[in-house]
Amino acid sequence: MKAGLRLALSAAVLTGLVAAAAPPARAAAPTAPTVPATDHEVSFVVDGTTTYGTLHVPAHHRGRTMKAALLLPGSGPTDRNGDQAALAPHTLTQLAAALSREGVVSLRFDKYGTGRTGLGAYARKPETIDYDAFVRQADAAYRLLAGRPEIDRRAVHLIGHSEGALTALRVAVTARPRADGVGLLQPLARRFLDVLAQQLRDQLAAAVDAGQLDRPRQRAAERAVDRAVADLRAHRPIGTEGMPPAVAELFRGLAGPSRRYVETIDAVEPASLARRLPPGTRTLLTCGTADPQVPCDATTELAAVVGRVVLPGVGHLMTDPAAPGTLAPSLLDAVHRFLRD
Incomplete structure (x- = not known):
């Protein structure tokens, strides 16, 4: 029984040595794409x-x-x-x-x-x-x-x-x-108009910080922006009173030929x-x-x-x-x- 055990172990060791000595299989090199970009x-x-x-x-x-x-x-x-x-x-x-x-x-x-x-x-x-x-x-x-x-x-x-x-x-x-x-x-x-209004509020705040706008005019402009957004959503004519010129020009553009696009994306x-x-x-x-x-x-x-x-x-x-x-x-x-x- 012991001899049989020794034989089995020897065979296992020999198998391992042969496997270890065999050269590793070489992976096939990837072929180059046949169709260029x-x-x-x-x-x-x-x-x-x-x-x-x-x-x-x-x-x-x-x-x-x-x-x-x-x-x-x-x-x-x-x-x-x-x-x-x-x-x-x-x-x-x-x-x-x-x-x-x-x-x-x-x-x-x-x-x-x-x-x-x-x-x-x-x-x-x-x-x-x-x-x-x-x-x-x-x-x-x-x-x-x-x-x-x-x-x-x-x-x-x-x-x-x-x-x-x-x-x-x-x-x-x-x-x-x-x-x-x-x-x-x-x-x-x-x-869409919520994002626009927030961007304008941020720009107005930055103008105050830079000394380009005072607080009362900032608050008046923010109220005007909110009114203009409400008017666009209600399909009413918009007013630009109280807005800085650049903001007023922006809203006049939104209420012009682009109005249908603005109203439909805002929905x-x-x-x-x-x-x-x-x-x-x-x-x-x-x-x-x-x-x-x-x-x-x-x-x-x-x-x-x-x-x-x-x-x-x-x-x-x-x-x-x-x-x-x-x-x-x-x-x-x-x-x-x-x-x-």
Whole structure:
């Protein structure tokens, strides 16, 4: 019995030695992508207007389907690259490049009033454009992206910056196919006019601190702003008495050809909208501690629904405090984790 035991042990030791002496199996080297990264100029028609955009397809193996993201710009005349005439941070261009490194296809487009698209069918009647027109435009872009043959239809995302985040939420509620995730980067997290009024109050307070305005005029201006907001929401003519000239000019613009757009976007309450997302939709909300336009405390109600990632030292344009002009590493890390969850 002892001899048999010794034999079994010897065989085990010998087997171990042979295994240890054998050269390790060499891992197969990854093959290089067979299709290089490319930008495609694309277009689609919605409400009688041709919208133009850029579809970026990262380097990939032929026949492989990939994740995708529709990128939506912030407020005002912000084009497909995240730029305006006087401000060109290339926010969405940089984000598309970052997604490409993740192997994610992206689509960005010139919304109404920007780039090659312009106002399209609304050029002769700009006062008739409303926020829903922008939502329909984004929804059409989403369906175009999801229908591409290189896209995994189960892994299509919506990522919006600032006002574009609200549009991402609107599209995601009814998107077909269902969006896998919604990224809200420095989002419009409260009703439009509430955010505007808070920004104006902050600017008036800063003017007092700088000695440019006294307290009585500050209080009078704040009351005037509140009245103007109430008038816009009640569809009444607005008065600008008691406002500093720049604030009065702003409200005259809001009550002009843009009034229908302002009233319709202000009617959307972001937190209530987020509660309507299909079950299982993954979400990302970022806010920057150096963002005066959408401070983190302005996102609290929306964050209670979708969660929040705080970006230290990052401002509204999401750039790196140590390297202005490039997207903050903390933002890119948050997007990376969102897409890889």
